[in-house]
Amino acid sequence: MPPIPVEAMTEAQKSAVAQLTQGAPAGAAPRSVGAGPWVPLLRSPEFLNRLQRAGAYLRYESALEPRISEFVILLTSRHWSNQYEWFAHEKLALKAGLKPEIAKAVAEGRRPTGMAADEEMIYDFIDELHRNRSVSDVNYQRVVQKFGERGVIDLVGLDGYYSTLAAILNVAQTPLPANTPQQIPTLPR
Template sequence: MADSRIKTLRPAELDVEQKALYDSIVTGPRAQGPQLFALQDDEGRLNGPFGLMLHVPGLGSALQELGSAVRYRTAMTARIREIAILTVAAATESEFERYAHERVGHAVGLSAKETTALRSGEFRSEDTTEQAAYDVCRRLLAGADTLGDEDFRRFEAGLGHSALLELVVLVGYYRTLSQMMNVFGVGAPAGLEDE
């Protein structure tokens, strides 16, 4: 991806509201446990969508909180969550989301073969719930803003209404992040795009 179209802010450049958001990101659940992708660069600047969020902290705080809820406070399995996120990354050609979530995906049990299949849009799972979740995401990302009645009933029967709602929110959230990064030219950290 081309160079970023927006300045990545160093911690010393942040105002009070930006600093509060920065602190919530670097001390929140994303920073706990093993660091599977670089949240910050060597100067403390936030990578990916998090650096963008700092530019509009009122909106960024809400986005960051929604993202935290999607990642850490849903009933979906970690595998299903990462399948869904990587499906969005592939459909939106989001370099950062692919970089970050292939690492998370491998940590939660996705094989290299599965992440390659997700990249190419050819994922298949023997697990019917995983396959249904993938199919919902693909359908929503193919330009359909809704599901027809028959598809809705089939997916709701396979997933349950709560899981279906969680997936719809996840797709919308990660599509928003991907769009932000695509518009502002934010990719994976330099040198790590194809790791």
């Protein structure tokens, strides 16, 4: 789905663009509808409006610190083999304190070694959620003890939000920016 030229946008699409570009919190990078998930989402402006508000909360106001949030986004991007979200978030994860070797292992589809205790419990929780579509009482209790019930819900919401974006990006065959190499290898299903 290619970008929609401004002159071809409906009033609802123009309004969604205005809301999106104003929707990032102070200090966050401004959003642009010229790339990424916003290009296909603009086909449903009301969905874009509602989804971007949830995304702003999950990225910038959730109970999870940025290192953990970005780790979850990388795990979700890897699960969906989504090049675009990996491209958009790997540098953010490293800047937030995730070790490069952990990101590399996730990119290669391997369980990382040397994770911090909170990263390990997040990895186990998200991995089990992706494989079983549920989590065990043990993994639930570990995460709720560390992050609280709000943290559990924000964690699942973050995975669900980025799963939605990855599915949309994959269906729309959203390309990486020009001259950007493939970010993560394609893994067998």
